[in-house]
Amino acid sequence: MKSINLRLIRSTVASLCQEANYNLGEDVIILLKKALRKETSPQGKEVLSQLIKNAAIAGQEKLPLCQDCGTVLIFVELGQDVHIVGGNLIEGLNDGIREGYRQGHLRMSMVAQPxxxxxxTGDNTPAVVHTKIVPGDSLSITLLPKGAGSENMSRLAMLKPAQGRQGIVDFVIEAVEQAGSNPxxxxxxxxxxxxxxxxxMVMAKEALLRKTGTNHHDKEVAQLENEILSGINALGIGPAGLGGRTTALAVHAEVFPCHIASLPVAVALQCHSARHKNATL
Amino acid sequence: MSKGEINIQSPLDSKTVSMLKAGDKVLLSGIVYTARDAAHKRLIEAMDRGESLPFDLKGQTIYYVGPSPAPPGHIIGSAGPTTSGRMDSFTPRLLAAGLKVMIGKGSRSSEVKEAIKTYSCVYLAAIGGAGALLSKAIRKAEVIAYEDLGTEAILRLEVENFPAIVINDIYGGDLYQEGKEKYRTKH
Incomplete structure (x- = not known):
């Protein structure tokens, strides 16, 4: 049994909020640079180079990458041998957000009554928290500040099992096409x-936490990801929606068994400001 | 598309707007007002009650943005565009009342595109998610209305060479459509 004090959780969340909002992950920057080399649209190239420049300014000046500092999603993996002392875990997470957003000059975007x-609410709380109890004695906290521009383009389809693999490919590509330049x-x-x-839907969000551009470990899922990605990049939407070959940097899929009568497919779109940071206590 | 940049000064008139075509890159300088969903709702409610608005819309530019707070030593925080489509239901009335330029990101409804032609206006896009970079073109920012809305208050901005691209012009041009068609490939 390991004890973790809530104070440590709170300060960890506060610093993750700032780190996530100021610093674009190296995985995303590498993919943006790769896209810049491959993009054929002059306008698309310009957008990509400005996004790389934006990330540099944000990191250097500690300015948010995007003014929409998001709804904070927190994915908690709590080891079953951990004992949290000093208060309520959810309150501690929200206190961390309060502190991190206020001190970091991050935008408060949450309204109390929808x-x-x-x-x-004035402090960007409450967070949306997903908790998993896992074996072990550590606590993993992953923060995903999610902007509304992309979140509003989320989609869910309850396909017929007969629609199968092709139904999934078509639905995801259609979701991206309809979202157009919005996300x-x-x-x-x-x-x-x-x-x-x-x-x-939770799996679609969890898929966004994977190192960007890494395929699923299962070969069949990886092939599906690749096929959807090339279909999306054939749409022509391009960087900022101004036309081009780079509409998506990556497609990440997660799978789970389902009912004999079901084939649920959820799509979560993440803008290029793909901000997620993890800490393990 | 992709000629040099066109310098424009806001506020502006129909003649300037008529020179702008979908795909033109512009550098906008002058006065720009910020407004998002909540401020738009209040502007329309004020118009319904016959009240005067916090600023005269004639010839003006509205930038759909809710900036992050200014850190010490900065004029403003990150300040990139928000999704314009959420303002669509309010927009035609503002254009009829004299608004000339809108800056945002994402496509507009057919009603808004029609109103752009009818009232000789223009819709520009700035790069979504480039808020840190775009904040560098803002020279001054002051709250002029609806301060209680926080980030959604109306700000009067002074901008210098703010980079944007024409999406919808008075001739019915639509860069989002044209760009997509040009780069679409058979999959």
Whole structure:
């Protein structure tokens, strides 16, 4: 049994908030540079080079990569041999966000009541927290500040099993085509296949946490990812939607068994400001 | 497409707007007002009540942005465009009342595209997600209305050589459509 103090969790979350918002992951930067070399559209090339420049400015000046500092999604993997002391875990996570967003001059984008008053909570809480209990005695915290431009383009389809693999390919490509320039391409596409409606959507989000551009370990899933990616990049939407070959940098899919009558497919789009940072305590 | 950049000064008139075509790159200088969903809702409600607006729309530019707070030593925080489509239901009335330029990202409804032609206006896009870079073109920022909305308050910005590209012009041009068609390949 290992004890972890809530104070440590709070300060860890606060620094992850800032790190994620200022520093674009090296995995994304490498893919942007690769796309810049391959892009044939002059306008697309210009957008890609400005995005690389934007990431450099944000990192150097500690300015958010994007003014939309997102809804904070937190993926917690809590070892079953961990004992959290000093308070309530969820409150500790939210306190960390409060501290990180205020001190980091990050934008507060959460409203308390979604359909009438829509008053800003003023501290970017609450986070959306997904918790998994896992073996072991460590606590892994992954932060994904998710901008609304891409989040609003999320899609879910409950396909008929007969639609199969091709149904999945067509649905994901259609979701990206309909999103067009809205989710800030080049995007990263998270796909959740199987489970139930809720499970599929969580998997689509979890897929975004993978090192960008890494295929699924299962060969069949990896082939599906590659096929969807080339289909998306044939759409012509391009960087910032101004036309070009680079509409997506990567497609990541996760799969789970499902009911004999179901084939759920969820699509989570992530803008190029693919900000996620992890800490393990 | 892809000729040099065109310098424009805001506020501006229909004649300047008529020179701009989908695909033109512009560097905009002058006054720009910020407004997102919540501010648009209040502007329209004020118009419904016959009240005067916090600023005269004639010839002006609205930038769809909710900047992040200015860190010490900065004029403004990160300040890139938000998705314009969320403003579509409010936009035609603002264009009818004299608004000339909109800066945002993402495609507009057919009603907005029609209104752009009817009232001689232009829709520009700035690069979505390049908020740190775009903030460098902002020289001054002050809140002029709806301060209680926080990041959604209306700011009066002074910008210098703010980079944008023409998406929808008065001739019906649409860069999002044209760009996509040009680079679409058979899969």
């Amino acid at each position: 359909f009438t008053s829509r008053i800003n 800030c391409p080049p995007i990263i596409v998270g796909v959740g296949i199987g489970g139930t409606a809720d499970k599929a």
